[in-house]
């Protein structure tokens with residue numbers, strides 16, 4: 001009965017996870033994960049340590065097999081997509097061959113890709129032309145990351161997978177890296193990256209996935225994720241001695257941090273919180289109310305889930 005719907009969905013689906021589960025022993029690293037990624041999306045995969053991000057990417061690349069459920073790339077298997085050169089990947093642990101030069105390694109990668117770019121172009125895009133003749137084992141951590149990036153973009157792939165790609169890169173390398181990835185996405189490629197840098201996810205991704213214990217806790221734009229956390233930031237200064245226990249009793253308060261004369265809090269209802277503050281006879285100065293940053297929203301969402309589980 002669903003036969004007409006399936007082909008239509010697969011033609012526009014770059015990545016499809018359907019009820020995917022993967023355990024290591026008794027530990028469920030990925031737990032009933034279902035999601036679809038579409039052409040041209042730049043997607044950030046967030047989650048605390050051990051949330052299942054790397055396992056998800058390994059499943060996606062066919063490096064691990066699910067215990068149950070299905071993973072598809074471009075409507076086929078991961079292997080078919082990889083053999084066809086449709087996927088470029090930069091993995092966290094990707095070791096680089098030691099005794100070769102950067103150019104030799106990039107050349108090899110280009111020669112293995114069905115639709116390779118010229119080697120000089122790959123080197124330039126990754127910003128490693130200057131170190132092209134250097135032995136791979138003589139590179140700094142950030143330079144090695146750039147080489148991994150070059151290997152992931154050795155050819156014209158439709159999907160680029162990046163596991164914590166900017167770890168070890170300095171600020172300018174990061175900026176150059178993301179400018180390049182933006183270009184790739186603008187040309188219709190799908191970019192999926194796992195990161196612990198939430199400001200990168202906020203700035204770069206047009207879709208954010210939050211994984212927690214192998215399950216998808218949130219899926220939306222960064223703005224939607226921030227709104228979903230359901231709290232706003234309040235900060236103000238108080239004169240004199242601060243009665244923290246009175247502040248903790250304020251309505252709708254989620255978090256409270258007092259540092260010197262400055263109070264920072266998160267509230268599910270800032271109007272009610274501030275109103276009650278005046279009700280205590282306190283006169284806050286420099287009062288500011290703002291939305292949560294993605295980092296705070298992420299912490300709020302994952303902590304709420306932790307609290308629910310325990």
Ligand SMILES: Nc1ncnc2c1ncn2[C@@H]1O[C@H](COP(=O)(O)OP(=O)(O)OP(=O)(O)O)[C@@H](O)[C@H]1O
Nearest residue numbers: 024027028029047048049050051052053054055056
């Ligand atoms: N090869 C393995 N054997 C056994 N357990 C594993 C293996 N790989 C991962 N795990 C476990 O599976 C869970 C998910 O790990 P995974 O590496 O996918 O998380 P992650 O979100 O990428 O974490 P991080 O942010 O620390 O890189 C963790 O509990 C981890 O200990």
